Amino acid sequence: MAEPSSKKQRTQPPYELLYHPGVPGRGEPIRLLLEAAGVPYTDTANQEKNGYETVQKICMNKALKSDDGNPPVFSPPALRVPGAGKDGKALVISQTPNILSYLGDRTGMAGEEGSEQEKYWVAQLALTALDLANEVHDSHHPIAVAKYYEEQKEESKGKSKDIREHRFPKFFSYFQRTLQGNKERGGAEGKYMVGKQLTYADTTIWQVLDGCMFAFPKEMEARKEEFPDLLQGFYGSVKSEKGLKEYLASDRRLEYSMGIFRHYPELDRQ
């Protein structure tokens, strides 16, 4: 749990992240937002006794309807906010970008306060980064989510080749142009995607780049010279931001394993 660092942050509700235990996965953009904002939260499956049972009950319940006043959740991650729902009950919301948007507004991580423009620019960038994360997921599961990687290995090779050769440069060029444009408009010196402060666009893009570095180390190393502002400047500065640096060095930061970002050497640049 992040330590609260100001009075404002201490007054935040007790946010509960509901996600699978043991992997960064789609929970990680949410963790990074909260850690960078210095806002406390509970990572239920990783921190609470029987926490994964709670996650399964709320997020993976096949019952026709939920009984807590919230619509059912399709799949983790979800955010539970005690007291923020109907009649003082808990609010439960799902879909990663929806959760980021909700938290971004409440933690100062969605751009300059009161700026509608920045809020939507931040959202579009985070959504684009999450699109890339979905494509990377498909690099090892191009045919069926429910089948093992070993059952779709050949197709994975073709999909990964396309992602590495065509999709990476397209996404990276877009993010790098966004950084440069922000710098030219007087935003921070290539440190942030939008405006003059860290937003959840930065933390989400950073997380997806980091995941790609784990999954495709050779490809990403080779791309560093091509996209230095993004893969060296931005990547290096975001991970040194207050809150993130401490978090990334802590044991709350989970290791990549069998989640969205997986390292199969045969899918990397040969």
Ligand SMILES: N[C@@H](CCC(=O)N[C@@H](CS)C(=O)NCC(=O)O)C(=O)O
């Ligand atoms: N678009 C959703 C995707 C959620 C998702 O795919 N969750 C995964 C875990 S990372 C899951 O448990 N999926 C089960 C399923 O889709 O059947 C989001 O971003 O939250």
